[in-house]
Amino acid sequence: MGYVDLVIENKSRHTDDLFTYQTDRDLAPGTIVKVPFGRGKALKTGYVFRTGVTPAPELAGKIRSVAEVDPDLSMTEEMVETAAWMRQRYGITYVDAVHCFLPPKRGSARGKKKEPYKDAVGEIQEIHRLTEEQQQAVRRIGDAVRKRERKIFLLKGVTGSGKTEVYMQAIRRTLEEGRSVIILVPEIALTDQIIRRLIGRFGKQEIAVLHSRLTLRERYDEWNRLRSGEARIAIGARIGVFAPLPHIGLIIMDEEHESTYKSDQTPKYETVDVAAKRLMAENGVMILGSATPSVVSYQRAKEGIYELIEMNRRYNATPLPEVELVDMREELRAGNNGIFSSRLYQEMQRSLSAGKQIILFLNRRGYATFISCRSCGEAMKCPECGISLVYHKRENALICHYCGKKFPVPRVCPACGSREIRFAGRGTEQIEELVKQAFPDHPSARLDLDTAKNTREIRKLMTSFAKGRTEILIGTQLVAKGLDFRNVGLVGVLAADVSLNIPDYRSAERTFQLVTQVAGRAGRGEEQGRVIVQSYTPDNFALRAAARHDYEAFFREEILIRKLMQYPPFTDLIQVLFTSEEESLAVDTAGRCAAWLEKAKLPNARRILGPKPDPNFKGQNSYRHDILIKCPRGNRNQYIYYLRYFRQKLVEAGTACQITIDVNPYSMV
DNA sequence: AGCACGCCGACT
């Protein structure tokens, strides 16, 4: 007869603890059981976190017995270990952490059985000879896998250097060692190519796909195939990091710099952290792949926390495209207030007459992005989100890009009644119109969330471009990522300032990454491509570095700013959110929390900003305020510990204010 | 979160 510690399936923060039960069965950590709990008569689900427990003396007479054991569903020991760690690190409950590792809902095994990639045909890639750089990368990674070294490789490879082939070889070696693999990608919809290649190499049986757009039934089945060992390769967006695989030998994070790896809902985890933690328990290896590593990751490589592998040569030896920065202020002075600079227009004509295709990039959807009154200056904003509304011509409506609500186009200013409404700021919809006017003989298409609402539509537009039926492709972020078209001779970045002017400490980093990536769409065939970047601030260091394909130069400058301003990687930004139905309670609690932290003598506690209202919050009848802590590196756990303590006291006092902790949040304004 | 206990007011 023995004792185990359980986490009880219960949403309340009051029961976020381990509970001791008696059992005569031999239960492993990760087992799922049914137990009596509290006064209720219904049995509750429990998760075994610890076994061989010696019960605390004060529990004498209180301990009850495990009633049932779930025969179909269980976690591994590593999974509960990681869940417990997540609770500490992200300030979440055991239950929230455990749910990450379980299939969506019990009982979802109903419905028709369906395999997500049933009719996907594997792509048998002829295996070219690897380049010298690729061979070396594969050798280093393979060695680490074989020797069970806990290593994290930062694979920094220019666009077209063949990172995917390195992944494939590393996967093969890991499988040969009898261990399993997780491949993470920023957006599964744009990952068809990788999945096909995986199927071609390793067979459909070995692969399971995990992402949030699968049906419940599909997710349940894929989860089981991984848990049972039928499939040993999991591929997915960030939730794939929770794949229920035993003996993980390798985790690959492709395009590691992408912001989609940070979860924006509870639990607000960082994918790379969870991955590293899981590998720690398994002695596994991680590959972080990118042409433009995040500043945080590259600094870690410089400090030796990650091991850097560089691949600077393109696979087909075509030189990187030539990037030209165009000063739009000069265009304006010369009387051109259009969206095309004379240089871009000239190059477009040249490109088209040479039979080459063009990609135009603009990071703004819609027709006009700023609607205001000429006489009183009132700007049209979403009444709920407070964000500028965007005019969409085809829909003939103003749309809020945050909440998606539509509003009729005003004839007169709602504030002063003037008829002079100004439609400023061009978006992709208008660019498409202008392109069709300027180049009526060359078919063009637009690829953004308005023209392509699902994967199939995205694919359709891409196929049309790949086959040359479309000559000019206009698009948002969607065209920046992963497109591999041979015949693109020219890429135009219409307004590089859009991402540069976002009030976030990462705006320079994002801009550098974006420009580098879009530029990488040009000249993937035999001939060198050309890129034109239009900007009102062409002297910006991030743009200049991107134009020279000089990551190092960008990094040198950016890291100085981060240091000076005390931003990551030199600090962790801890955002603490206070949500309440009473605004004064949210403000008060936030203020008390900030004051309490300052008094608690934590290192550098003077770097606490706020409280202030959370600009990103849209709640019907509740209010949210936040404080922001620039937490010095290495003190993060201590701060989280204190915040959890503060919250626990509030919970015990029954205060009607909810506290959420977000470390290094996804968006910061 | 549930769920029972308990300490008050208005009913057959």
Place this chain on the structure above:
DNA sequence: GTCGGCGTGCTC
């Protein structure tokens, strides 16, 4: 007397 309002507090 006792039925039931929901405030209070505990769950191994």
